[in-house]
Amino acid sequence: MTYDYDIVFIGSGHASWHAAVTLAQSGKKVAVIEKDMTAGTCTNYGCNAKFLLDSPFEFLDGLDRYERAGIGTKGTISWEELMAFKKREIPTYAPFMEGMFAQMNIDLLKGYGKLRDEHTVAVDDKAITADYIVLGTGQRPARLNIEGKELLHDSRAFLELDSLPNRITFVGAGIISMEFATMAVKLGSEVHIVEFADKALAAYPENDVRTVVDKLRAEGVQFHFGQAVEKVEALEAGLLLTTAQGLVIETDYVLDATGRIPNVENLGLEDLGIEYNRSGIVVNDYLQTAVPHIFASGDVVDKTIPRLTPTASFESDYIADFILGVNEKPISYPVVPNLVFTFPRIAQVGVTVAEAKADPDNYKIVEVPFGQQIKFQTKLEDEARFTLIVNKNKELAGASLLSNEAGEMINLITLMINQKLKAADLSQMIFAFPGTSNALINAVKTALS
Numbered sequence: 001m002t003y004d005y006d007i008v009f010i011g012s013g014h015a016s017w018h019a020a021v022t023l024a025q026s027g028k029k030v031a032v033i034e035k036d037m038t039a040g041t042c043t044n045y046g047c048n049a050k051f052l053l054d055s056p057f058e059f060l061d062g063l064d065r066y067e068r069a070g071i072g073t074k075g076t077i078s079w080e081e082l083m084a085f086k087k088r089e090i091p092t093y094a095p096f097m098e099g100m101f102a103q104m105n106i107d108l109l110k111g112y113g114k115l116r117d118e119h120t121v122a123v124d125d126k127a128i129t130a131d132y133i134v135l136g137t138g139q140r141p142a143r144l145n146i147e148g149k150e151l152l153h154d155s156r157a158f159l160e161l162d163s164l165p166n167r168i169t170f171v172g173a174g175i176i177s178m179e180f181a182t183m184a185v186k187l188g189s190e191v192h193i194v195e196f197a198d199k200a201l202a203a204y205p206e207n208d209v210r211t212v213v214d215k216l217r218a219e220g221v222q223f224h225f226g227q228a229v230e231k232v233e234a235l236e237a238g239l240l241l242t243t244a245q246g247l248v249i250e251t252d253y254v255l256d257a258t259g260r261i262p263n264v265e266n267l268g269l270e271d272l273g274i275e276y277n278r279s280g281i282v283v284n285d286y287l288q289t290a291v292p293h294i295f296a297s298g299d300v301v302d303k304t305i306p307r308l309t310p311t312a313s314f315e316s317d318y319i320a321d322f323i324l325g326v327n328e329k330p331i332s333y334p335v336v337p338n339l340v341f342t343f344p345r346i347a348q349v350g351v352t353v354a355e356a357k358a359d360p361d362n363y364k365i366v367e368v369p370f371g372q373q374i375k376f377q378t379k380l381e382d383e384a385r386f387t388l389i390v391n392k393n394k395e396l397a398g399a400s401l402l403s404n405e406a407g408e409m410i411n412l413i414t415l416m417i418n419q420k421l422k423a424a425d426l427s428q429m430i431f432a433f434p435g436t437s438n439a440l441i442n443a444v445k446t447a448l449s
């Protein structure tokens with residue numbers, strides 16, 4: 001049987017395009033179907049836009065610390081100028097990717113993709129056939145089903161705001177709210193975070209989260225825990241948010257950041273017996289769905305590891321190698337670092353502090369009050385702290401880092417964990433001095449000894 005394509009991808013995010021490029025480079029005939037912006041969430045309205053907007057705030061946070069120590073002057077950031085920069089920069093990425101696809105003879109089909117049968121995908125009213133199909137449809141923001149839900153905004157809308165509202169209320173104290181609130185409060189907005197649970201960032205070490213919450217509170221963010229939002233109403237000027245517990249907040253903008261849900265509906269999965277649930281499409285250890293030549297990749301997969309860009313890219317690379325016969329083994333994930341862009345940043349990788357506490361026979365927890373020990377290397381970050389988890393073989397099994405530089409340092413830790421480095425290995429290496437990473441490596445060496 002001859003098909004139109006060797007491989008068709010539904011969705012053009014990281015879960016798809018890494019494999020599409022590898023397969024096209026290997027001589028396969030490839031098509032990518034995309035209903036929205038080419039290259040997906042991360043590239044257009046996720047990580048990249050967030051990172052671009054966040055970066056200057058890191059300098060502002062640094063200047064604030066020196067100001068408090070009586071050194072230097074305060075900096076300022078204009079959201080309007082920053083957003084104009086973002087709007088010049090980010091929209092160039094999708095056309096760049098389109099150019100790359102064209103150069104590699106990858107057909108980009110703009111439209112909504114839906115499985116019609118085991119080898120046929122409908123793209124709006126057209127149909128194409130393929131030997132293999134990859135479902136990389138990602139996630140979308142969850143939307144609270146409350147009175148006034150049409151007045152709620154999502155992260156994509158926030159990342160497009162030409163001017164920052166005076167009063168912003170975030171619903172949910174998860175990653176998106178904490179990252180956006182970090183920026184908004186520094187520019188003087190009145191910021192509320194309304195959270196259903198009794199704490200923020202539930203997946204991260206309580207100690208580290210408490211430090212970040214306290215710092216945001218000191219900067220003016222008002223946290224409201226144990227509150228379920230019931231309704232949002234339009235006032236003559238602004239909005240009124242009410243919770244079931246009786247909290248009432250007058251605000252100008254409400255961002256619903258209560259999680260993200262997989263795009264599994266209206267894909268034709270049911271007719272082919274492809275199983276899915278609230279967490280995504282069910283796959284086996286080869287990322288195959290119930291139909292073996294139909295794979296799922298990235299955020300849309302039902303999985304317990306973090307739904308992040310690097311995991312989507314890893315899965316995409318795996319699928320390409322599997323289809324090419326380069327790798328026939330089940331997928332094996334290395335440890336996955338994750339990072340919250342607050343000040344300080346919170347990063348963690350490998351065995352968590354909670355897991356280590358629950359298994360004291362196998363893990364030792366080493367707390368390093370980094371900012372207090374080595375002030376000159378932490379740029380006045382007194383609160384910087386590392387928690388290192390060491391296994392019985394005296395290897396690093398996990399770590400959580402609290403520091404503005406955690407985003408870079410966590411990759412070094414990831415490398416040490418994956419390479420199973422021991423203190424003796426680190427002793428054979430020379431690192432540049434002085435610097436945060438040098439001090440981190442010394443702390444690890446001591447912990448592993």
Ligand SMILES: Cc1cc2nc3c(=O)[nH]c(=O)nc-3n(C[C@H](O)[C@H](O)[C@H](O)COP(=O)(O)OP(=O)(O)OC[C@H]3O[C@@H](n4cnc5c(N)ncnc54)[C@H](O)[C@@H]3O)c2cc1C
Binds near residue numbers: 011111299
């Ligand atoms: C605000 C925000 C910030 C983030 N920050 C980070 C970060 O700092 N670090 C990090 O690692 N991750 C971050 N993420 C997560 C990251 O964006 C995702 O993990 C990543 O984009 C997943 O890639 P994907 O290809 O699986 O899905 P996506 O990038 O969402 O791509 C899926 C694509 O499929 C398309 N699609 C869906 N259904 C169909 C259909 N039926 N037909 C055609 N096309 C379809 C969609 O339009 C979309 O373009 C962030 C996410 C958000 C929202």
Ligand SMILES: NC(=O)c1ccc[n+]([C@@H]2O[C@H](COP(=O)([O-])OP(=O)(O)OC[C@H]3O[C@@H](n4cnc5c(N)ncnc54)[C@H](O)[C@@H]3O)[C@@H](O)[C@H]2O)c1
Binds near residue numbers: 144176195197202258
């Ligand atoms: N730095 C990063 O890696 C990064 C950054 C942004 C987004 N992301 C991606 O986006 C996802 C995070 O999205 P998010 O922040 O929307 O979700 P989240 O799951 O991190 O947080 C949602 C929060 O909303 C709360 N909540 C749920 N229902 C509620 C209700 N009715 N009222 C009040 N609070 C409620 C939850 O208790 C939770 O604390 C990540 O899992 C990741 O996939 C990653």
